[in-house]
Amino acid sequence: MAEIRRESILGLDNIRLDLPVAGLGSRSLAAFLDSILLGFVGFAWIGAALALGTQVPGWAPVFVVGGLFLLNWGYFAAQEIFFGGRTLGKRLLKLRVVTAEGGTPGAGPLLIRNLVRSLDLFCGPLLMALDPLSRRLGDRLAGTLVVHEREREAMPLLGRVPPGWGARELAVVEAFLARARTLGDPAVAREMAERILLRIRRDAPELLAGLDPGADPVTAVRQALQAEEG
């Protein structure tokens, strides 16, 4: 999984929040997918309007003109308002519109950012490329951002830690335990677990007391550090 660019904002009590900002590439792709869908919906609407026109003679052009106008100006805004800042393209790419403070934007800002969408076709990409928060014109006007929305990875939390271990060691061990089951080669997992056990034996041998010496090394690490799924 590619690393997501994060930009800091100040949240409540001036606490720093690192927003996973969506860049030009993912946003352009989402817009492209939405444009394709918009094309399909437009054609479907024309077909439906022509069919409806046979029931109400003379009104087919009215349905076509009115429907295409609404689609043109309302497709993105309506979806973002009703689906919590997501269009179908954004949903597929796991993107979401949030306020500049990371909150949920109201209908007003979502309308504003989409009313200037046609202008952003020309100047949006350049603005997004130059801005650390990848904001296009509509985002600047509405005070919004587009962020990645990824499910939280389940990672084990350590209940015991050898004295002297810093954040780096903890992060490595937790990441290893989270991925140990999915490693392709079990021998590699065992080898890494044995190296961790060696470090534990050196720094805090009391944590290994009572463990079965013949147990699987990965399980032994889990038990020694009382790792629980978080």
Add this chain to the structure above:
Amino acid sequence: MDYARFVRLRRPVWEAFEAQLADVRGSRGSRGGLRSADYGTLEDMALRYRQVLHDHALAAARFPGTAAARRLQALALEGTRRLTGEGRQSAAGPRTFFTRTFPRAFQRQLRLLGVAVALFLLAAVWGLTVAALRPAVGYAFLGPEAIRGLEEGRLWTSSLVSTMPPAVSSSWIATNNLSVALTAWSGGVLAGLVPLYVILLNGLMLGAILGVTLHYSMAGELLQFISAHGMLELTLILVTATAGLSLGRALVAAGDRPRAQAAREASRDALAVLLGCLPWFVVLALVEVFVSPSPDVPAGVKLLLGLALEGAFLALALRPQETAPESPEPAA
């Protein structure tokens, strides 16, 4: 505090907050979510959110990259998204919007509207003068077909209902006028140049067309045609263009505020003005197709209808407000 102790002590708070967020997620779509939560639950969530934020700050500083820090980061972001912002505020109903939000926003832009009207009138006088001195300019605005019609003593407007059914004409006119209004509004972000262009072009066209019809002694017929819908149509175009100008002004002359903040504040008022104008365009399109070209409707009735529509719009927009319309407020 060491890592293990931190996790042991604080984990119940994180899990409780996660469970509350899951409840909010689970009840989304129905009338549930935060809006259906009672006061105690909300207070509890707000407290836990704050605790999670502080734990996140501590974990990010003391234990960066650990599972606890990652979990808290995700939790802080989701909590912020769900508990802050405007998305969960109940939107004001149409009645509140049209009686309070729209008039307040409109009245805050009156001065700029005055400038827009002055520019429009200047352009109209210029167009009238040019057309009176050089009637050939009419070709540029109306085309040879319309000029031939004027020479034969009929207005080009008759084609509005003779070449296509009234329903089609009105939908075409409505979407066309709405597109002009939306373009004038959104073009405001280009330093106000697009709304300025719309104001000047409309003024110039009105003046020039009036000048050309004067030349062919058809100005009376033209004024009769536009009397029912023209006044309000021009008013709406000017008002929405003014809203666009206000966006441009905020971007160009932000004053002592950051440009982004000035633009955000201006855009809220501008949006309220735009939304307040849009429904009128649909009404006007119906008038323009069914009333304006009809020979059965007397000229006096058309004029009265035009004055009534203009009066109704202005009465709504200039409706006295309880408090002075100084500070911007969120749009509906």
